[in-house]
Amino acid sequence: MNFDPRFSGRKFASVGTRPIRPDGVDKVTGRARYGADFNMAGQLVGRVLRSPHAHAKIRKIDISKAEKLAGVKAVITAKDLPDLTDGDAAMYDILDNCMARTKALYDGHAVAAVAAIDARTARQALKLIEVDYEILPHVTDVDEAMQHHAPLINDTIFTEGLEEKPVKPSNVTKRSQFGHGDVHQGFGHADFIVERSFKTEQTHQGYIEPHACVASVSSDGTADLWVCTQGHFVYRQHCAQLLGMEASKLRVTSSEIGGGFGGKTHVWAEPVALALSRKAGRPVKLVMTRDEVFRASGPTSATSIDVKIGARKDGTITAAEATLRYSAGPYAGSWAEIGAMTAFACYKLDNVKTVGYEVLVNRPKTAAYRAPSAPMAAFAVESAVDELAKELGMDPVDFRIKNAAQEGTRSSYGPVYGPIGIGPTLEAVKNHPHMKAPLKKNQGRGMACGFWFNFGGQTCTDLNIGMDGSVSLAVGTVDVGGSRASLSLVAAEELGIAYEHVKAIVADTSSLGYNDMTDGSRGTFSSSMATISAARNAIRILRERAAQMWDISVDDVVWEQGHAVAKGEKHGNLGRLSLKEIAAESGKTGGPIAGHSELVADGAGVSFATHICDIEVDPETGSTRVIRYTVVQDAGKAVHPTYVEGQYQGGAAQGIGWALNEEYIYGKDGRLQNAGFLDYRIPVCSDLPMIDTQILEIPNPNHPYGVRGVGETSIVPPLAAIANAVSNAAGVRMTHIPMSPPRILAAIEAERGG
Amino acid sequence: MAGIAVSTTINGDTIEYLCQPDETLLDVLRDRLGLTGAKEGCGTGDCGACSIILDNRLVCSCLVLGAEAEGRRIETVEGMAHGDQLHTLQQKFLEHAALQCGICTPGFLIAAKDLLAKNPDPTEEEIRFGLAGNLCRCTGYDKIVRAVQDAAIVMKGA
Known part of the structure; x- marks a missing residue:
């Protein structure tokens, strides 16, 4: 059971080859289902009202006219997403970003949302929501925001990491320092010194697929969420916490993802869609427009x-x-x-x-x-x-x-x-x-x-061997660019079978243990480690079953190139048993054969x-x-x-x-x-x-x-x-x-x- | 509001539907007809993910109204393969790994099909300009261009 993750320098049969990806045909024929390609019976269309101001106090939001419009089934504001974050500052920020509570903090900040029978009605309803803003001074430039006279964005922020605790709030949230040695002395030894200042502007990940989800909250308190995300387990945790649900009651299924690059690691629309569905009592589909993606998802720093x-x-x-x-x-x-x-x-x-x-x-x-x-x-x-x-x-x-x-x-x-x-x-x-x-x-x-x-991180993988000897690999890291192919190669390599006999899928949050999201370049690194571990666990069972079929000790059975082999001269005439042959007998030798793995993939x-x-x-x-x-x-x-x-x-x-x-x-x-x-x-x-x-x-x-x-x-x-x-x-x-x-x-x- | 009755041909089949006057052809394809192969990446004709061929012309279906399809002939990605036989372009996109996330792929396949129909022997530059209306954020286009080059060679020989 003890998994040894160290590099072993083996000679590869499958790893390093270039087969066609398992999700390929669906993607070239238009069958692959992305965030916006999924629908549910009775589904409503959700849309979000966004602040046109960079910085403004929200005095009042009047939703009464929107609620009265025929075809509108729910209108929500921050009141419908009460603060359940219990002092968790990072979660509070996520909540406030999903739906502004007291202030709109940027052009595009969500302030209200509607669910209606169609897009046209939803758009009309947004126009009927009246928001009374008190416009505040704003700052968008990083250097200007550091000036003492700059408009203060959050008066509860005092710069962390300073030697003396500051007495005034600041737009600088933290100072951090790294390094070693003595740079002053080092520059003293230099013959040449270059000193320059640089600026970079803010960019967006620019994934072609806008954020999209379908949320369905049932009256019994359970819910389903279909969503394009880099981390459905993390989305489940965040959404469940923000909506006051037990995580196990919320099943999140990751759709095919049309690009993320880090930008689909945060919830924006998903808690809103769930809150709309909860209030309307019907499934709600919420898809961002491109304008919303730029204004209201997460670009990089300037x-x-x-x-x-x-x-x-x-x-x-x-x-x-x-x-x-x-x-x-x-x-x-x-x-x-x-x-x-x-x-x-x-x-x-x-x-x-x-x-x-x-x-x-x-x-x-x-x-x-x-x-x-x-x-x-x-x-x-x-x-x-x-x-x-x-x-x-x-x-x-x-x-x-x-x-x-x-x-x-x-x-x-x-x-x-x-x-x-x-x-x-x-x-x-x-x-x-x-x-x-x-x-x-x-x-x-x-x-x-x-x-x-x-990065490595928490990873859970299931490898199930069918009675026909084919292998289903269920992973929990979202496939952002071909990892189902690489993980199938790894499973084939470890088991000693052909790539074609492995089918990898990304399992939903109710079917597999927790996985961190696909970030830090961890998809293939961590899930391949878990796949190797799961395959080794399956091989141990395959060896046991072969030993049972031969009526010999499992210690005398080794696994070589997809076969159980009895070692030692005393077993010389037993031949070999293939994975397929062992799987075919599994019903008589102890039931289904599977390998599971739960690990923290250290050492990226x-x-x-x-x-x-x-x-x-x-x-x-x-x-x-x-x-x-x-x-x-x-x-x-x-x-x-x-x-x-x-x-x-x-x-x-x-x-x-x-x-x-x-x-x-x-x-x-x-x-x-x-x-x-x-x-x-x-x-x-x-x-x-x-x-x-x-x-x-x-x-x-x-x-x-x-x-x-x-x-x-x-x-x-x-x-x-x-x-x-x-x-x-x-x-x-x-x-x-x-x-x-x-x-x-x-x-x-x-x-x-x- | 009364819907507009439209009769059109999609991937060789006669299709009839009702749509609103302000409804795009993309919305009709996706929401009314279940043809979700065409994707909405922008809704403003900038990304090409919703590309279709309308009467032998490559268009962004987000810039066409559903009502305009009356009596026209539409080709979408769902009609590219013949049964289980993939179109050469589809096969070459797979072989060259010309897709990562795949959201732009239907649009690229349609645009490339239109390009090769009009120019069966394009130079690399002609391919690059021919596909410049389609955005891909994953691949850097290298493998897409190679897949189209390879497909052109195979299709010329066919």
Whole structure:
């Protein structure tokens, strides 16, 4: 029963192959059911009324006219979601974000909701709800929000992490600090020092599927929720807590998910849909519009970062320091803290110090976005590292290789590294043909490194063997990009059977034990660990059954390539029993054969990547074109290499959009001006070249197959790699993301003028 | 309000329905006819997830009214495969892993089908511009372009 998760260095038969994914046919034929593709009998349409103001006191909400409209079955406000959070501040923030209680804190904040017989009636009803607002001064910029005269968003917040307890409330919720050594002394030993300030604008995960759910609360107090989410068990826990239900009474089924990237880790519409259903006594379908997704789900932080790095003439970094300010929306978060932890994680540093500040602003509550907080910190640090290499007259790759963290290095955020991939990705980049490809006029090349922690977490998996010998694998980590394929490969590998005989599904919350959500690149890492454990438990039973069928001791039965084999000369003529043969007899040998696993997947190996890109800049217009792009990343072990490549390419493309185009634009009135895909422009097919990938495999010692998470790291280097390329092409250091044509043109003109 | 009676052809079948004058064809397909293959990603014609072919023309069904389908011929993703035989594009999307979450896939398949019908031998650039009206946030488009290139080769040989 004791599961040994250590890397064993086995030779693989299934893992590492590239079969077609089990959910593929449904997805190319339109049969796959996403959040909005599910309906229930008697279902109503839910819609949400949102604040048009960035910051306003809610004096009164009059729902009487809306309630009287024919076809309206329920109207709710915060009164219908009473505070049951019992002093849990984080849950209270979630509740307040789902439905504003006393103040609207951002343009788009929900203030009321209706359920009606159709969308037209629901829309009409929203217009009949009268909200009396007292408009308050607002602040949307992270630096402005830190000023003493800035409008205060929450007067109960006093900055945590200061040496002296502050006497006045502040928009800064927390100060955090990481590092070791003495940076002051370190800078004293430097021959060259680069010091720069950087800004990045707020971006959205931009998943193509808007948030959608169908909620059905029965009069007996039980409920069902169908929802697109990265974590249905977490949604169940949050919804049950907010609605005062026992978790076991709420069954949450995760639909196919049309992209999440961290943005579907938080409840917004789901408690509202449940409250509407409870009041109306009928199922309610609630689907966000794209405008609502931008205004009222969770984008990433906007940031303002100062970096200082010093090095000796020989290229050794002597000290590194950064101050990082991250916007959190109107509720406390840990975004700057994560940025401060990741900023210098790629390097071996004797003296390093990072300080993070979480800052409240009148924008939507910040949510995770793929390696949350790391890309902005990497942009600032890797830009400064590039500039320092230039001052030293060193090749930027060689400079990084000289200072790269290694096994045994104490990381800038504390832990000592095991075997890691930063050095190997840099060596691979140094030797990559991309580095020798010729550049034309106005083209520049940039490269940058990135780090992400990766996460493991609570995981529960069931592996059931049918009487025909086929295998059903039920996992609880939502499949965001092909994990049912990779987990089927792992089950096939461990059992020694063909991939085709395994069918993986994502089970609902009533069918499986608790699972943390699919975040931290944990889907394949943690559920493969649980799948291996479950398969080993099933193999133990298969061996017992074979022993029973042969009437020998189970100690004499081993499992080899999908068969029970009797070992020892005394059993020489027993032959082998296949999994299928043992399963066929299961009814006579003790009943169904299954393997279960409940574990905390510790030891998610840290992940590193290095990217190279070539950018052409039009000096007349400031417009850019991506000419070449290459991703080199450590996967530990690529279970399904094609989908690993896909993660590398997808993260790079999102990073390209972030670096060059995407940003939330707020007007002076504090309202979001570009809440749609026309004005918030994510990369389209014609914007990008092919994205080359190179998978390195430095086994994670804490996983039986050496697997590391691969989903997030690929978005960490692009902002910096592209900024370095644009800076090289334009001949001026770019310090503000996104590098939209006006910003590039302004930088070029300032350089010419200066 | 009285509904508008519409008779149209969807994936080769004659279909009749009643719809409201302000109802989009996308809503009719999804909510009245149960054809949920076309997805609503934006409702403003920016993402292409609701792409269909209307009388040999690629359109966003969120920008067409249900009433406008009268007497027209509609092709959706549900009509691409012949029985259990996948269309070459569908097969190539699977082989190349040209989908991750898959929400944009029906729109891409329809757009690619329309592209190859009009240009059976497209260059990479022509594919990229031909599919520029469809947003994908997962793949970076690399594997989608390769799947379409591969499908074009197979379909030319057929």
